[in-house]
Amino acid sequence: KAGVTQTPRYLIKTRGQQVTLSCSPISGHRSVSWYQQTPGQGLQFLFEYFSETQRNKGNFPGRFSGRQFSNSRSEMNVSTLELGDSALYLCASSLALLTDTQYFGPGTRLTVL
Amino acid sequence: KQEVTQIPAALSVPEGENLVLNCSFTDSAIYNLQWFRQDPGKGLTSLLLIQSSQREQTSGRLNASLDKSSGRSTLYIAASQPGDSATYLCAVTETSYDKVIFGPGTSLSVIP
Numbered sequence: 026k027a028g029v030t031q032t033p034r035y036l037i038k039t040r041g042q043q044v045t046l047s048c049s050p051i052s053g054h055r056s057v058s059w060y061q062q063t064p065g066q067g068l069q070f071l072f073e074y075f076s077e078t079q080r081n082k083g084n085f086p087g088r089f090s091g092r093q094f095s096n097s098r099s100e101m102n103v104s105t106l107e108l109g110d111s112a113l114y115l116c117a118s119s120l121a122l123l124t125d126t127q128y129f130g131p132g133t134r135l136t137v138l
Numbered sequence: 139k140q141e142v143t144q145i146p147a148a149l150s151v152p153e154g155e156n157l158v159l160n161c162s163f164t165d166s167a168i169y170n171l172q173w174f175r176q177d178p179g180k181g182l183t184s185l186l187l188i189q190s191s192q193r194e195q196t197s198g199r200l201n202a203s204l205d206k207s208s209g210r211s212t213l214y215i216a217a218s219q220p221g222d223s224a225t226y227l228c229a230v231t232e233t234s235y236d237k238v239i240f241g242p243g244t245s246l247s248v249i250p
Contacts, residue, residue: 029181068227068240081236113205115181122233124169127238137248 027052029118032113037136038069045085046093046133050097050118057099058127062113074099075121103135111137140165140232142241150247151218159213159244161228166206169231173202173213175224176243182227186213218248 030049038044058081059071070083072138074093093102098117103110113132119125141164151157161171170189174182186195186202188211194203201214211228225243232239 060238060240067242068229070237070239072235083237113179117182126184126187127172128184129174131181134179136148 029116029128031116031130031133033126033133034131035134037138038106039138040106040108042106043102044106044115044135046102048099048116048130052086054118055097055121056119056125057093057097057100058117060115060117062115071101075083106137108137111135140230142228142230142239144228144244146244147242148245150249151166152249153218153220155218156216157218161211161213163176163209163230165232166209167233168206169233171172171211172205172229173215174227174229177224204227207243220248220250222246225246
């Protein structure tokens with residue numbers, strides 16, 4: 026069974042631009058969560074989607090948004106990029122609930138110049 | 139506000155040694171606690187998940203315990219190997235806001 030895939034693996038953007046990251050969950054998984062990982066703040070929860078609906082949200086500004094499609098694939102968008110948005114963005118999928126075992130993708134490394 | 143801490147921040151041990159990693163959380167209102175490992179520049183691999191009603195889980199050389207009342211979990215690694223070198227993170231799923239809160243991690247180095 027294929028694991029969680031994320032594209033692209035690496036991105037370089039400049040301040041003010043926007044970016045879209047993609048996540049394909051494990052087949053049959055309906056919950057997708059997104060996380061931001063930085064050396065200073067560690068791993069922080071961004072949001073969780075289930076059946077195309079955002080079910081939970083962390084403490085991030087509105088510049089961070091996401092969506093989920095009917096096939097459970099998810100995208101995350103960051104608008105008006107800031108230097109502090111440079112991070113490893115990880116997505117995780119689980120069967121149905123946030124409380125189920127989460128399986129992580131390899132991440133997208135975003136660098137904002 | 140839920141806070142998760144991990145002690146120690148870094149640990150270096152000789153191969154073959156048994157070791158314990160610690161995780162503490164401030165709010166006992168959790169659904170579960172998970173232990174993950176992360177290799178440099180990579181995503182996370184789930185090691186063990188302990189439901190709030192459970193006291194421990196075992197997988198191979200790994201054993202994780204949970205004491206919800208005291209807000210503590212330990213990950214015990216038996217007979218450590220160089221391949222165990224990684225950062226180990228614990229995470230709790232809190233019931234109040236349905237969020238997953240991660241600890242800062244323990245960086246483990248097993249010396250051959």
